[in-house]
Amino acid sequence: MIETTAIEAGIEAVQQHLPGPLPLERKAADVRDIGVRVVQHDAGAQCIDVPAAPELEIIWIVSGAARLAHRAEGGEWSEAPIGKGSFYLRPSRIPIELRWTCVTDAPFRTMHVQIPLPLLAAVLRDVRGKRLDDIALPDAPIVRDDILAALFELLRTVLADHPRPCRNFMQGMAQAIAAHVIRCHVPSGVTPPAHADGLPGWKLQRVVRSMRDSLSEPFDLGQLAGEARLSPFHFSRMFKKSTGMSPSRYFARLRMEEARRLLCETSQPVIDVALSLGYRSPSHFAQVFREATGVSPTVYRQGGAGHPASDLQFETADRHAAVDDEQLAMHVTGSC
Numbered sequence: 001m002i003e004t005t006a007i008e009a010g011i012e013a014v015q016q017h018l019p020g021p022l023p024l025e026r027k028a029a030d031v032r033d034i035g036v037r038v039v040q041h042d043a044g045a046q047c048i049d050v051p052a053a054p055e056l057e058i059i060w061i062v063s064g065a066a067r068l069a070h071r072a073e074g075g076e077w078s079e080a081p082i083g084k085g086s087f088y089l090r091p092s093r094i095p096i097e098l099r100w101t102c103v104t105d106a107p108f109r110t111m112h113v114q115i116p117l118p119l120l121a122a123v124l125r126d127v128r129g130k131r132l133d134d135i136a137l138p139d140a141p142i143v144r145d146d147i148l149a150a151l152f153e154l155l156r157t158v159l160a161d162h163p164r165p166c167r168n169f170m171q172g173m174a175q176a177i178a179a180h181v182i183r184c185h186v187p188s189g190v191t192p193p194a195h196a197d198g199l200p201g202w203k204l205q206r207v208v209r210s211m212r213d214s215l216s217e218p219f220d221l222g223q224l225a226g227e228a229r230l231s232p233f234h235f236s237r238m239f240k241k242s243t244g245m246s247p248s249r250y251f252a253r254l255r256m257e258e259a260r261r262l263l264c265e266t267s268q269p270v271i272d273v274a275l276s277l278g279y280r281s282p283s284h285f286a287q288v289f290r291e292a293t294g295v296s297p298t299v300y301r302q303g304g305a306g307h308p309a310s311d312l313q314f315e316t317a318d319r320h321a322a323v324d325d326e327q328l329a330m331h332v333t334g335s336c
Contacts, residue, residue: 036159038062038111056115058181059088060152064108066100072244080142087143089185095244111156115178123178124186135186145184151177198242203228207239211251215258216278219251256292259285263301270297 065083072095082088082100102108121132128135155173158165199207210227214220224247225235239247255277262273274285274297289297 036111036113036155038109038156040107040109056089056117056120056181058113058115058148058177060111060113060149061086062109062111062156064102064106065104066102066108068098068100070096070098072096082142085144085149087145087148089143089181095242111152113152113155113177115174115181119174120178120182123175124182127179127182143185145180147180147184148177151180199228199238204239204242207247208250208254211247211254212258215251215255216276218278219248221247255279256289259289259297260293260300263297270301273297 061082061084063084065081067079068082069077069079071077081103084106100108117132124130124132124135151173155177158169198204207224207227210224214223221232221236224239225232228235228238230238236247239250243250245253259273259277262268262276263270266273268276270286271282274282277285279285279288286296289300293300
């Protein structure tokens with residue numbers, strides 16, 4: 001039996017954007033395969049920026065419960081309860097902001113399965129005789145689906161016991177999941193939305209991973225453009241279409257996200273946190289951090305940041321760290 005609530009859930013699980021310990025991870029081997037990730041989330045995560053990506057992401061709540069809030073950047077927050085057994089099916093066509101609060105003592109764990117577009121297209125031809133351009137993929141329903149839950153539980157159990165399972169098994173599971181989603185969750189006769197024309201999911205993941213690996217280094221637009229195999233100018237434009245913000249602004253937010261995590265989860269001195277994230281001095285870090293959160297790093301560590309920062313505070317902090325990427329892109333391109 002499949003039940004769908006009327007509340008739209010704002011969750012997209014591209015791997016880098018929902019931080020937390022990884023009880024299980026398995027990357028796709030090729031375009032006919034699926035990537036699987038189980039994440040245990042922090043009890044009180046701050047607001048996270050989640051980019052747009054064309055691939056279909058299916059998220060299953062393995063344990064725990066929370067209240068999830070999401071919005072398109074600058075829009076109104078929409079909130080929904082989520083709990084064990086719930087699914088989210090969403091191709092993220094627009095960037096969103098996401099936050100959640102756990103409401104039980106049980107660990108809040110989610111399982112993420114990403115269906116690559118070539119696999120989805122092949123199964124769609126077999127099941128419905130249609131192309132991807134002819135249909136509208138499910139857009140953020142909250143569902144309970146017993147068959148999908150059984151498939152996910154089987155997949156989770158096998159991967160927990162066999163971290164490197166047979167490729168034929170994984171491809172068979174991928175096809176079964178994709179076929180069930182198409183049969184039961186892709187509506188007929190719905191006009192597909194216009195394509196966002198941003199970065200493909202795999203390029204976006206590669207770029208964000210590179211950003212996270214270089215938070216201690218100066219922002220390097222040319223290097224990131226190279227990761228996406230694009231010119232700096234075209235990379236900047238496509239990245240902004242995917243995320244709603246420039247690469248430098250996104251990089252600044254990742255730095256601030258990591259700063260909050262280090263202050264909460266480690267005992268590193270504030271000066272070490274600042275220098276490890278590439279801030280030129282502790283005073284500069286303290287200034288940017290205060291504008292982003294409303295309090296100093298020391299007060300934040302002591303629990304003085306009970307509420308997410310306001311949008312205005314985030315915008316002010318972004319302007320401190322960000323540069324005009326399009327001007328920088330033209331400069332980089334002209335100097336090559």
